Amino acid sequence: MRKYINSKLEGLAPSGIRRFFDIASEMEHVISLGVGEPDFDTPWKIREAGIYSIEQGRTIYTANAGLKSLREEISRYVRRKYDLTYDPQKEILVTVGGSEAIDVGLRSILEPGDEVLIPEPCFVCYAPCTVLAGGVPVPVPLSEKNEFKLTAEDIQAHVTDKTKVLIFPFPNNPTGAVMDRQDLEKVRQLIIDLDLFVISDEIYSELTYGTERHVSIASLPGMQERTLVINGFSKTFSMTGWRLGYAMGPADLIKQMTKMHQYAIMCAPTLSQYAAIEALRNADQEVEDMRTEYDHRRRLVLKLLKEMDVPCFEPKGAFYVFPNISRFGLTSEEFCQKLLYSKHVAVVPGTAFGDSGEGFVRISYAYSMQQLKEALSLMRAFTEELARGQHV
């Protein structure tokens, strides 16, 4: 029998997260700070709207691009939140999570050999999706000294005449970095001059801390026509399991993406779409309450890290901190494994998010204060032992 599995797919390495998960899930009584999803339940009014839609027998397909009323609601939401203007008829596609939007977006844009700039450390799907779409991922390592922001120099150092797409993952998983308006202004002109197309993954846009709220790169002059904005309901409304996201971009691109989505997916889950309408209309307070809680935990975690003398730049977004553990003389993976084996605390090696994550670990604060304190006090004991030369 001939080999029947796609070799490009086979050639993709399993994610570093997966490897670490395999170890952690074998152990008992692990205190995890390793998840990438909210700990809050979906606010009840949203769940209730989902239940009601099922009671009403709304158990059929929707339009391929998503319910018209949902697209209209998304259009209103992004206008009031981010000053973005998108036509619900032609410029918005409702997808199965932000993940599908990223995949379909890349596949709708890339030709074989096109290069995609991927700022790292970052969420794990961009490079594999690029490869599967026939493109060539080009990692752009970001550095702690720039607070893991993307600079014009970073872009310039990696761009070639084959570069077509720039992935723009802010607020960032795993670093928690954000790009504020000034930061965006510094790269805007270069992106236009180089004629790059931007895929801006803004899934954490509602989870930013400090005085400035999220600014979408698409809202800057000259950017909307060359940007695909990805967003969704998972992080903002604690709706990961509902699998619902959306893509907003130029009508010609959304048209082609909708075609691909139609053949591959048909439409996003109907009940999730009805629940999402309620989320966009009536859950601002619930989102604000969750954001405040995340902010409290963020400050707590930063303080506890400071007390254990583990340097960490102050992240302003998402629900992660990305402390620098290089002073202990271990690789990220060694650090995490030893921490797991000796204290049963799970944090994720920075290298799971790209080579430039070496020397860092990702700590998620999508956990109760009590669990954060417990886990970090164990981590403190561990770092003290490391400093005394144990665990070597």
Next chain:
Amino acid sequence: MREEILRVMDRNARISVTDLAAILDASEDEISSEITKMEREKIIYGYHTMIDWDRTNDDHVLALIEVRVTPQRDQGFDAVAERIYRFEEVSSVYLMSGAFDLMVVVEGKTMKEVALFVARRLAVLDYVLSTSTNFVLKKYKENGMVLAEEKKDERIIVSA
């Protein structure tokens, strides 16, 4: 800052000053001096433990009593409210809008004890026109907390 402190303490009165300082990004001195001031100003007028008595060996009943009263010249409802809230058996008294005037919360060991209190002490007061006693049979949610709900973290232990 005050409202931030209060919002956190509203859900967890026992949070330490150290933790409050950490999560609100303030110094411990600032936090404790604000709390002391708010205690002095009666903004914080006490600390309460939320107890599910049904899980203990103690008998405990709770009754919400709707009371209609005649307001008095110059004093409105305040004088009669005071006559009522002075009783140790009474844990809360609220002046209400709607079909009755005072909501009186009474705690006791047995239904009989509460019923006798209403009959002998409350109903006979001057200016009290009528009482209607409603016993709490089961608490589902109190002070924003759902009772008897144990949540397990079912998320995948490590995810991207």
